[in-house]
Amino acid sequence: MLRLHGHSISVVGAGIVFILIALKSAPVRAARPDYPEIRTVNISEPVRIVRDFNLSQLKAIKEKADPSMARPLYGFYIHALKIKLETIKGKPFLYIGLVDRKIEVARDLDGGQCLFDNVVTHYRKHADAAENLLEQETADISRHFAIAWKQNPTSAVGHQGSLIIRDELNAFARKQRLLERHIDSREELDGLYKSDCHV
Numbered sequence: 126m127l128r129l130h131g132h133s134i135s136v137v138g139a140g141i142v143f144i145l146i147a148l149k150s151a152p153v154r155a156a157r158p159d160y161p162e163i164r165t166v167n168i169s170e171p172v173r174i175v176r177d178f179n180l181s182q183l184k185a186i187k188e189k190a191d192p193s194m195a196r197p198l199y200g201f202y203i204h205a206l207k208i209k210l211e212t213i214k215g216k217p218f219l220y221i222g223l224v225d226r227k228i229e230v231a232r233d234l235d236g237g238q239c240l241f242d243n244v245v246t247h248y249r250k251h252a253d254a255a256e257n258l259l260e261q262e263t264a265d266i267s268r269h270f271a272i273a274w275k276q277n278p279t280s281a282v283g284h285q286g287s288l289i290i291r292d293e294l295n296a297f298a299r300k301q302r303l304l305e306r307h308i309d310s311r312e313e314l315d316g317l318y319k320s321d322c323h324v
């Protein structure tokens with residue numbers, strides 16, 4: 126019994142060795158992905174600093190967005206993520222980027238230039254994080270389109286493409302929220318709100 130058991134184990138062992146050899150030689154063939162390369166065009170725009178709202182308007186925005194937030198809102202960073210797949214001369218092109226990018230700073234901030242600079246510096250961190258995230262995600266988004274393109278080019282720029290865009294926008298927003306929470310550490314916000322600019 127024991128021997129038999131031992132024997133069957135060694136057979137399994139031999140099988141595993143065989144599979145390992147097969148896996149080891151696989152990367153040579155798998156090096157080229159089985160879908161077309163998509164040319165990516167970055168359509169990101171620079172961040173503009175705007176002063177469209179005063180503190181009481183920002184207060185109303187804050188209360189609508191997050192009533193639990195105790196601190197006053199001095200500004201915010203906002204963008205739109207634009208994703209579009211297009212066929213040009215039979216080849217797929219992915220246009221992707223952050224557009225309509227704005228750092229809003231309250232028009233009537235106390236503390237003058239010093240506080241203004243601090244607010245811009247803070248929201249610049251949000252803008253940079255979004256840029257880095259886009260850089261990280263672009264290859265993955267491009268791959269999803271490439272797979273769809275291989276299956277059906279017409280649908281990849283049509284129905285299937287719009288489903289991919291919806292999913293990617295949701296995923297990007299979710300990841301961005303995590304990054305924002307990370308930036309808005311207690312230390313960071315204490316520094317912003319208790320800055321020397323107020324005196």
Ligand SMILES: [Zn+2]
Pocket residue numbers: 247248251308309
């Ligand atoms: Zn923040």
